[in-house]
Amino acid sequence: MIADIQDARALPGLAYTSKDLFAWELERFFGQGWLPVGRVAEFTEKGTQAAVMSAGRNILITGTGDGVNVFVNACRHRGHELVAPACTVRRAQVWCAYHAWVYGLDGELRRAPRFEDAAGRYPQGMGLLPVRSTEWNGWLFVNHSGDADDFGESLGNLTDILAPYHLGTLTQVGTEVYDVHANWKLLVENYLECYHCPSTHPELSKVQRTVNGEGFASTGMWLGGSLDLKNSAASMSLDGKGPEWTFPELDENRARQVCYHAVLPGLFVTAMHDYVVTHRLDPVAPDRTRVICEWFFPEELLTSTGLTPDYAIDFWKTTNQQDWDACSSTQRGVADPRYVAGPLASHEEELHTFVRALADAYRTDSQLRPLWTAR
Ligand code: FES
Ligand SMILES: [Fe+2]
The missing domain is CATH 2.102.10.10 (Rieske [2Fe-2S] iron-sulphur domain)
Incomplete structure (x- = not known):
């Protein structure tokens, strides 16, 4: 499990179904984290x-x-x-x-x-x-525990990386709450790889490349990477259309990238050139996670283009449902006691990094630690 990726295995089924492990994770990861x-x-x-x-x-x-x-x-x-x-x-x-x-x-x-x-x-x-x-x-x-490391410091370079999006000033334009029948870790793992994108997300795969992305060098409690928009697409939308408007401080490359950041254990921040979508995970049971998806737009885009945020909301509602269906199906599969964990693909590098951190935490009875900052 903590071997290099070519020899590594996914977590065993029990990691997603055990009530005892879930209670331990609530205490260690969620209770002692932010x-x-x-x-x-x-x-x-x-x-x-x-x-x-x-x-x-x-x-x-x-x-x-x-x-x-x-x-x-x-x-x-x-x-x-x-x-x-x-x-x-x-x-x-x-x-x-x-x-x-x-x-x-x-x-x-x-x-x-x-x-x-x-x-x-x-x-x-x-x-x-x-x-x-x-x-x-x-x-x-x-x-909850009151003794976690300072949050800002624990994020390492993430605050600087996200600075061009001015997250604190964006207007929240939509919220969807989902009751996903899957363990929280399956949702994190799913977020950290796009190996599933061509088969699971036909709409997303029309507007975004699913390979040859950039893995971010995280120096804190987050993991992530970027994938490029396809040349034919203006935005992450169902028809590929979208505004020319771009966050002014993004460089040319970033302005054509979809940037995925998983702040561990419970927040995904997906930032694009024109808007930001986030997912908050609230673990409810070993096989249930409440997910709050929220959309954020720069006020300036809305006023200067006259666009409504529907193109972003519709796109991610479609994508979300595909992801939750995939994760729920995986939950049912790994819950079968005969399930044997399989190998990881080379495109599952970030997922592998997450699984390694989990394995380390389980082994040492400790909080999740950003082992990747030492690599
Ligand atoms: S006043 Fe008695 S429990 Fe609150
Ligand atoms: Fe997905």
């Missing part, structure tokens, strides 16, 4: 209280008007959720519906019926439990 939970702008409005599930953990995000706070979504009295899962409310204070304890948007306890002392004070040190968070390119990331 996970995107949405765009900061979704939550900043004062009084916003959003309950979000992130890798099996229940968090509460509050908006303060100029920023956000993130807490464990459990009351400090006896643990009732402060906001129901997947719900968002707007209120000046956080209110527990069970026994009516009240907290500020900053998490401080403001009221606890029958707990006030003679001076009318409430118990000290009973504020909501904070969850570590940071912002990167407009996304809110959380680290």
Whole structure:
């Protein structure tokens, strides 16, 4: 499994089906890593209280008007959720519906019926439990364990590579949420290779080359590479048509490339000359992953060309469904106890790098590490 690619094998079926391994991965990879939970702008409005599930953990995000706070979504009295899962409310204070304890948007306890002392004070040190968070390119990331390395530093050169796309300033123009019946690793592996593209994605293969891409030299917790647009195509769209408009800071080569970046373990950023599409992975069970796909456009493109983003949305909806069908089918295949892991193709180099990092983490009982930065 950790042999060189010509001798390597894919992961055994158990890696995609074991409940014990899944629980371990939630703890090690997702609990101790940085996970995107949405765009900061979704939550900043004062009084916003959003309950979000992130890798099996229940968090509460509050908006303060100029920023956000993130807490464990459990009351400090006896643990009732402060906001129901997947719900968002707007209120000046956080209110527990069970026994009516009240907290500020900053998490401080403001009221606890029958707990006030003679001076009318409430118990000290009973504020909501904070969850570590940071912002990167407009996304809110959380680290459940609280002790991950600094996120920006852990990304190495990715922030610079993505700088020409100005991700933090783009306008979100579409969102699709998928319940994919496949292990999260199958989705990462699928994203890291285009060996499947000619057979799985006929539409994509008409507008983008599927071989002879460039593997990026990552110096952080991400893997990726680029593939060229075909000469006949103006954009990643179903009919190959698209705007001439290009992010101004892209050089000539980049402007003709589709650049794929998998920020491990849970965010894919696919950047093109005219727009960006992202996928966030939220593992739900060994054989289920919630995927949130979001489309981002530069406002300037929309206003200067008068185009609507439908060409990008339709294209990736088609491509997404093909990928999820392929991953779900693979999940069913590897779940058969008679399945024996097969060899990797030379076009699966990035996937091999990912599998190596997984194997190292399993062997050493540790967090995913960017072993490739030493190569
Ligand atoms: S559990 Fe929240 S007030 Fe009792
Ligand atoms: Fe695909």
